Amino acid sequence: MYIRNTLALLASLSLAILTTAAPAPLAVNATLDNELVLATTEVDRIALITDPTNFVFDFAHAEVKQEAGGRIVASNTKNFPALIGHGIAMAVGFIEPCGINLPHIHNRATEILFVVSGEFETGFFIENGGKV
Template sequence: MLYSNILSLLALGALTTAAPRQEVLGGPDEGQFPIPQPLPFNATLPGVNYNLIAKLRDAPNAIARIAMLDDKDFFFDFISPPLDIAGTEFQGQGGRFIVASGINMPGLVDNGMSMAIGFTKACGFNTPHTHPRATELALLVKGRMISEFVAETGARKIRNEHQPYSMAVFPQGSLHLEFNPDCGEAIFVAVFNSEDPGLNTPAESLFMLDDDLVGLALGLEFLPGADIDKYRHLVPASLAQGVESCLSKCGISKSEL
């Protein structure tokens, strides 16, 4: 039963997956349902001004930091963001996120805040994830949104339905999701109490571990590592598009995914 349930979940992931823009792991079948490639050892993020950020962090006080920056460093345009800087945009078939953080808006360095706007398409589903270094406040400004989170093992699930100008709170480290159950676009603004909130998608992260250990974690120790690898590409990427009832209501064919 456990084996069947897990394979069913992975198969559902195939319906809800969207391809992000990051480089993905190789393999002939993995391009359709990619897993973001981790940053290699000693690598750098494209477009990030490492020297400026280091100087800002070493500055003795805020006055010195402000003196290093131009006026434009305290300004961020979510409609025309700096897409040449890594971590600014995360995109999938279900929509996209634009993120303002310390790496693309230097004025945020040492201010302990960042912000993102999620533009979700019809049936857009921001798959379960955590922010390891921040609590999130998510304010819906257009459409309708379903939110859920589990703060930690042993805590009950929290679920709410949001109309425009209602807000959800996702405690730091909690596993949470957002879903647009309607046929029009939904937009929400997310604020974090860290300039580097981080992102962890447990499904993708689990399948980055050693195959044998993944099998043990899923209770599939009897499933060969090669078979686990067959389902690795079915893990959904962030901002996937899915949930069959919504797709049917909105006239979206699975073949369009």
């Protein structure tokens, strides 16, 4: 169920990339952030987000972080309220030929990577001497 919901959310967000609408205003404040984190159920969490635009993240009009070899557009709990309480964030990366996604960590988190076009080599390290 969790995986299906996550994949549905990813698919919905992918469609947002194609939109040309102006970015939606975020109607989130510190009090609402806390209420979303403390919500007991997903139904309670969704009921707290009264502005439907907070369920859409427009990757086409979001802040872009440009680096040598590519760029990334990221959603997180600060700019996409629907993620609050789920322990996830999402990003769309554009890696140019011979570009590299620098080694980085996600403490106790998982990264799912989809390659849309081209080839990509990847690797990972396991903590505490775990089998690789």
